[in-house]
Amino acid sequence: MDRAAARSSFDVVRRKVGGVLAPLVFFGLLIAPLDLPGPAHRLSAIFAATVVLWVCEVIPLGATALIAPALAVAMDVTPAAKAFAPFASPLIFLFLGGFMIALGLSEQGLDRRAALWLLARDWVRGSPARARMAVGIGAFACSMWISNTATTAMLIPMALGLCAAIRGAALSEDQPKFDRYAEGTLLTLTYACSIGGIATPIGTAPNVIALDFLERQVGVQLDFFQWISFGLPTGLATLAIVLVYAERRFPAPVARLDRLTVEVKKQLDGLGPMSPGERRAAAVFLLAVTGWLLPSVLKVILGAAHPVTAWADRCLQEGVVATLAGVLLCIVPGGRRRGEPVLPWDKAMRLDWSTLYLLGGGFSLGAMMFDTGLAEAVARGFLAIAGPIASSPFGLLAASTFLVLWLTEVTSNVATTSMMVPVLIAIAQAAGIDPLPTILCVTMAASFAFTLPVSTPPNAIAYGTGLIKIQSMIRFGVVLDLLGYLVLLACGALLLPALGLGL
Structure with missing residues (x-):
């Protein structure tokens, strides 16, 4: 089987798995006895299903980003004006x-x-x-x-x-x-x-x-x-x-x-x-x-x-x-x-509208997570599990940057950032930590997807030339991920404080 066929088979399996897993996660969380207010409970099901759809790319990422806020309005999580306002953000x-x-x-x-x-x-x-x-x-x-x-x-x-x-x-x-x-x-x-x-x-x-x-x-x-x-x-x-x-x-x-x-x-x-x-x-x-x-x-x-x-x-x-x-x-x-x-x-007008929809959907989900209290609930749960690791500014930065660095290898960097940034802000605020350095390092880590052809479109384009061996990309990518992680830690621990943005 050649490279293109292997990649195509992997994508087919991933989409089929996501097509089954997304509704299971959605309805499973809806009926689960979660200790959350009604809007936050319903949003948790929407958010989890959206994450599955983004990771598995069952449908185009921009389409998923449009479905999420629309579904939130239909399920009485938030008014339509608030759900779609982030699509007109100046950013x-x-x-x-x-x-x-x-x-x-x-x-x-x-x-x-x-x-x-x-x-x-x-x-x-x-x-x-x-x-x-x-x-x-x-x-x-x-x-x-x-x-x-x-x-x-x-x-x-x-x-x-x-x-x-x-x-x-x-x-x-x-x-x-x-x-x-x-x-x-x-x-x-x-x-x-x-x-x-x-x-x-x-x-x-x-x-x-x-x-x-x-x-x-x-x-x-x-x-x-x-x-x-x-x-x-x-x-x-x-x-x-x-x-x-x-x-x-x-x-x-x-x-x-x-x-x-x-x-x-x-x-x-x-x-x-x-x-x-x-x-x-x-x-x-x-x-x-x-x-x-x-x-x-x-x-x-x-x-x-x-x-x-x-x-x-x-x-x-x-x-x-x-x-x-x-x-x-x-x-x-x-x-x-x-x-x-x-x-x-x-x-x-041939510009990348899908990315703009993806940005707007990510903004909307993040805002709803804060408005409903879901982000705070997730943050407190993470703090209870992580304990002392996430209780210090550098510990939170190091742990979350490492997590996002490897998560972005299998997930769109836009989807990863949309998922993680609002949660990490809530975690930092719950722990009494300035979230700025952690968010900046995590955001940069989301672009450090170097290991697999499916990690990011640039990797896929280069791999599609047929001149790159998969083992070469993995070996180079793993080394670069590890060294890049050290650069990000240095940025968070040394550069950002020197600029007045640090720990």
Whole structure:
């Protein structure tokens, strides 16, 4: 049985199991004599069935996220207005605008130009080892702003072309070495895409989920600069581990290959000078970044009490800036055909609506868990079982980060974050612990899914090329999970306290 068939068989079995288990869990909890108020009791059945549907992917994840709040209204858990209000959260519009910006950059070809430009740098030219490093750095940088899946899909063809060019210059007896180099390059690209997502608030969906729960349930609002101040160093430290380990485990077969320089230069020259559409897309992107960073910069320059700073804090919220930038791309002329904007509206509407539904459903479930008292009940139960481990700030951070790190290997990172963040906030509050450092580390851990092809879409895309052995992904992934866990602990214990966000 080939890899694709094995993966398909696993998915079929998983969905069948989930299709049976979800209703059993739902009705089992409904009739179980739980010591909970009526709305919390009914919500527990909805929540548990939703978790099963998310883990087993019986139906699309976005569809499950829509069913959960609708079912909660039908079962008199909460009014419809409260159940569906989270779908209009400003953070939903942050992600929506981010999707539109990514589509605009891709529509004009600016993403491919940036990748080729990076490979054409003097420090890369002719060196397969440095070319792989450039691929990893480029993937990390792109996924800070574009979804991990989109970045992987965008850069995989470039990486395959790079590996093919290098392999084409090899002698027949050296082919195994070049095959291992290609394997390491694709894994580096995949993991860099996942890691880059933690660096900015819009890099990946779990970040947005955590920000929403922290703001609504804890009363803590982190701005763009604050997130970057811990997300970027943590991501860069983990990326460095990936690059070093890939070079040791999948070494470059030759020190220099002039054909690589020629191929990259040929493709870059073929693009010609930047088109008006590319320049305008880049300008809108830089305008959005400026809007995201401006409130933090003004705090440093003018002080938090200055009227201009207060205006920026109030009016330049991340979701507003992202939405304005996304719509602007649909208005500014692209220069290719008369009257066509940088991002045509019909193409803008091809954005990932399923992820937006998934975010809204996760927000809604989390809010209902707090409103009904279910989150507090689960938290107190966990404290009773965990005892002294969860009673200290570092103990709670270490235990919950480890749990989420491995849970995300078999569950969507969005689903994992939606499930765990509201519960962990309640656990921390019940224990009298500041939940902020735990939630931040857990959120980053949700993006550290490195071990299996089914762990995350970037893994699946890379594995689908047929160039990666499953045992190579598992071995690399397990090592990276363990080292990444140590990086997250260092972030929680050292970096966050230094930034005033710690234990």
